[in-house]
Amino acid sequence: MRHIDDFIDQLENGENPFNIWVYSSKGQYSQFGTQGKKIRTPGLQKALRKHLQIVVEVVNDAEQEAYLLLPEVHAAVPVSFANGQVQQLTRPTH
Structure with missing residues (x-):
């Protein structure tokens, strides 16, 4: 688990592109914006x-990383994410 502000700072300063997904319904997430x-x-x-x-x-290039953002507790939690669904919470690898 990481602090959400540190996570966003890393996204801003990093070179890797990222996709934003928002919860739509019935366990399914949809892409948000461009x-x-x-x-x-x-x-x-x-x-x-x-x-x-x-x-x-x-x-x-190395692997897919996904994080569920929990603004209520200021945390970014690593998850297994595929086909628009969170499959499971995962342990941090860093």
């Missing part, structure tokens, strides 16, 4: 202010 290489932390901040359930999927 996806790709452009830094979209303002969109992420907007979604957090609206108290949306958010998964951030970091895209890198």
Whole structure:
């Protein structure tokens, strides 16, 4: 588990693109906004202010990383994420 502000700072300063997913219904998440290489932390901040359930999927060559953001407790929790669904909570690898 990581502090959400540190996690967002890392996204802003990192070189890896990331996708933002928000909870839609019945355990399913939908992509939020434009996806790709452009830094979209303002969109992420907007979604957090609206108290949306958010998964951030970091895209890198080595592996897929995904984090469930929990603004109520200021945490970013690593998760296994596939096909628009959180499969399970995972242990941090860092």
